[in-house]
Amino acid sequence: MKKHCMGRVVAASAVLVSSGAIAFVPASAASATEADCDGIGVIGVFKAVESGASFNYNGRRVELQNESALDRYSRAEIKSGRKAGDRLWVDRSFHAFPDFKGIVSDQSAKSDGWKMCGPYTGSRTQSVFNANYAARACAEIDGTTLCGKWYVD
Template sequence: MRIITIMITIGVLGLPMATTAHAEAGTSVASPDDCDGNGVMGRFRAVGSGASFDYRGRRVELQNESIFDRYSRAEIKSGRQSGDRVWVDRSHRRFPADRKGIIGRTEAEARGWKQCGPFTWRTQSVFNNYYAARACARIGGTSKCGKWYLD
């Protein structure tokens, strides 16, 4: 079964600013072009506080690059099985520089978002400087996302 959620964010002038079709993994509406950094090298660390999560025997991580601190990605770190998919969502609009940490779902999604993926075990990277990101996975036919995180 294919589920699609469409979100439209209206800007100050009343014009559509961002329209995001968020499809369940397996029917990708995204491509590596929807990611910001294909093949970003660096040292990535897992984000805690609910941004990374355990689901159906898998560890799904939102990871932030820690040297330059400009990119995030998602990875099924353990328990991966054939058919699993992972993607990372990133907000379209920036947050103020003084905001950090977990961001509420309503607040993050009100800014619109794009989807990088799905991929089989690790996504390409998205630019995270003042943008919220979250890791999502489709496992055993069910999708789950972690909390939105602002680095």
């Protein structure tokens, strides 16, 4: 049975920026709860994922970060430039990629639905379980909703 994220994130066609690093999503983030996150207060060493999964926008550095010791969790963080009113969340696909690591397409990541951990108004989200799943960092900055590329760790 397929799982779908109904009403949490509006599915919309995204316009990719010339670098392909960020997608502008016309709808603002709906509210999810901490129950949609998989790891509350995960302690570990988190490192930024590049290749378009992390991005810069309007003076902010938004990172998708993966926990490097156990390699089981991802989170999003506004690393620099955060301002009052910024919102941040991390999406995680329900589609598993057991034999792949790296960037996947939006269509492939969303094929079995996805969930949203957040949004948060602080500088960092809680964590989602990322083993074999795609995750992406998203933010609402100055009224514009943006997401990095989906990354499988």
